[in-house]
Amino acid sequence: MLTQKRAPDDDKFHEECALFGIYGTSDAAAHTALGLHALQHRGQEASGIVTYDGRRFHDHRAAGLVGDIFGEQSVIARLKGYCAIGHNRYATTGGSSDRNIQPIFADFDFGGLALAHNGNLTNAYILRKELVRMGCLFQSTTDTEVINHLIARSNYSTLVDRMIDALGRVKGAYSLLLLTNEALLGVRDPMGVRPLCIGKLDDAWIITSESCGLDILGARFVRDVEPGEIVIVDGSGLRSIKPFARQQRRFCVFEHIYFARPDSKIEGVGVYEARKRIGVELAKESPVPADVIVPVPDSGVPAAIGFSQQSGTPFELGIIRNHYVGRTFIEPADHIRHLGVRLKHNANRALIEGKRIVLVDDSIVRGTTSMKIVEMVRSAGAKEVHMRIAAPPTTDPCFYGIDTPDKDKLLASRYDVAGMAKFIGVDSLAFLSIDGLYRAMGLPEGRDARQPAFCDACFTGDYPIALDDVNGVEDRQLSLLAEPA
Numbered sequence: 001m002l003t004q005k006r007a008p009d010d011d012k013f014h015e016e017c018a019l020f021g022i023y024g025t026s027d028a029a030a031h032t033a034l035g036l037h038a039l040q041h042r043g044q045e046a047s048g049i050v051t052y053d054g055r056r057f058h059d060h061r062a063a064g065l066v067g068d069i070f071g072e073q074s075v076i077a078r079l080k081g082y083c084a085i086g087h088n089r090y091a092t093t094g095g096s097s098d099r100n101i102q103p104i105f106a107d108f109d110f111g112g113l114a115l116a117h118n119g120n121l122t123n124a125y126i127l128r129k130e131l132v133r134m135g136c137l138f139q140s141t142t143d144t145e146v147i148n149h150l151i152a153r154s155n156y157s158t159l160v161d162r163m164i165d166a167l168g169r170v171k172g173a174y175s176l177l178l179l180t181n182e183a184l185l186g187v188r189d190p191m192g193v194r195p196l197c198i199g200k201l202d203d204a205w206i207i208t209s210e211s212c213g214l215d216i217l218g219a220r221f222v223r224d225v226e227p228g229e230i231v232i233v234d235g236s237g238l239r240s241i242k243p244f245a246r247q248q249r250r251f252c253v254f255e256h257i258y259f260a261r262p263d264s265k266i267e268g269v270g271v272y273e274a275r276k277r278i279g280v281e282l283a284k285e286s287p288v289p290a291d292v293i294v295p296v297p298d299s300g301v302p303a304a305i306g307f308s309q310q311s312g313t314p315f316e317l318g319i320i321r322n323h324y325v326g327r328t329f330i331e332p333a334d335h336i337r338h339l340g341v342r343l344k345h346n347a348n349r350a351l352i353e354g355k356r357i358v359l360v361d362d363s364i365v366r367g368t369t370s371m372k373i374v375e376m377v378r379s380a381g382a383k384e385v386h387m388r389i390a391a392p393p394t395t396d397p398c399f400y401g402i403d404t405p406d407k408d409k410l411l412a413s414r415y416d417v418a419g420m421a422k423f424i425g426v427d428s429l430a431f432l433s434i435d436g437l438y439r440a441m442g443l444p445e446g447r448d449a450r451q452p453a454f455c456d457a458c459f460t461g462d463y464p465i466a467l468d469d470v471n472g473v474e475d476r477q478l479s480l481l482a483e484p485a
Contacts (some may be wrong), residue, residue, distance in 0.1 A: 051081030192227025279306025
């Protein structure tokens with residue numbers, strides 16, 4: 001969606017955003033705020049809600065966490081309406097602007113339209129240039145606004161037909177929520193790269209990124225929105241259309257590895273159980289004699305449990321995470337920058353000293369955090385330090401809605417496994433194979449090269465959706481949309 005500037009010690013991937021929409025309840029804003037709170041892991045930079053009360057739209061958007069933005073009753077009270085959509089934006093230390101906080105809103109000849117987007121359009125730069133030449137005036141630097149302009153310029157009469165026309169021109173990964181004077185709509189791209197599901201709370205319908213957004217309200221999970229499906233909720237209930245040509249499903253496998261909350265169920269798969277199975281496969285593929293299995297918290301915990309259960313080696317919380325690190329500490333003074341990893345993690349010396357340790361983590365990006373974690377564990381007296389990664393090596397950047405570094409910044413694109421092990425300072429290093437990942441996801445034959453079931457481009461370089469903005473006109477995606485550094 002937008003080129004961002006990373007914190008110096010930021011060595012994890014970031015999901016772009018979270019979506020939550022509800023139709024048919026008197027306190028839609030309060031429900032939406034709670035849903036966004038449950039989805040806070042998908043974006044911590046900013047949040048916004050738009051509601052409709054039958055006469056007019058109301059909105060509130062701000063930078064920060066959901067609880068800080070919508071924690072006061074007076075804010076919720078101003079957001080009147082029986083339907084709402086909300087959006088969380090992912091964390092960054094630069095490139096942010098209030099005008100980019102979603103949902104975005106525009107007035108059309110058919111009425112108001114609020115739009116929220118999770119994903120990334122891979123031809124937004126090309127479309128934006130074309131639209132600007134036609135006289136369109138852009139108010140934000142997000143690719144999401146391209147969809148608004150395409151809807152506005154469509155010659156079709158109904159919103160649904162205009163939206164189908166607009167989406168027929170875009171390429172990329174997207175889950176969308178739209179709120180109009182008459183309906184709440186949810187859409188997934190034809191390959192279903194990004195998640196979206198449907199729930200029910202009494203008479204109200206909910207459309208949201210993950211099932212944990214339903215659980216916080218006590219809502220019932222109904223089903224996932226299908227790839228290429230448009231779901232329409234209005235006073236008559238819920239209906240569905242599938243106007244796009246059927247394509248091979250390519251859901252983002254990294255949702256199961258890292259992004260989704262462990263208590264969510266996505267695409268029929270319980271995330272926590274999937275991560276445990278990944279750990280089991282990892283232990284089968286790359287066993288190592290050790291005294292204790294230690295997760296790199298928090299994302300490495302379920303895989304470490306699976307690894308421990310399969311290997312028979314005890315699981316211990318040998319690293320403790322500080323959950324209360326605020327933005328004040330993101331860019332510490334230069335003379336204490338080398339201590340940055342200890343702001344978030346601390347070795348539990350009593351469980352580590354004199355022992356052979358297996359560290360289990362979900363991925364290695366640049367390798368800088370892994371190196372500091374290994375140094376910390378060795379300083380706590382570990383006899384040996386081995387690392388096992390619950391995913392294949394990340395060799396390629398994502399262009400479908402996940403913030404990843406350029407290819408030349410990814411450790412696995414620069415070194416082989418032996419070189420990576422030397423770089424981060426471990427006695428041994430192993431990654432889950434791509435076939436092992438697919439087996440853990442319930443496909444016993446592994447990855448079928450003719451018809452893979454997931455988007456795994458970050459591991460294979462197999463991009464299922466054309467990268468027009470990358471390959472056609474610019475060295476880096478959506479560079480025209482980048483905020484000043």
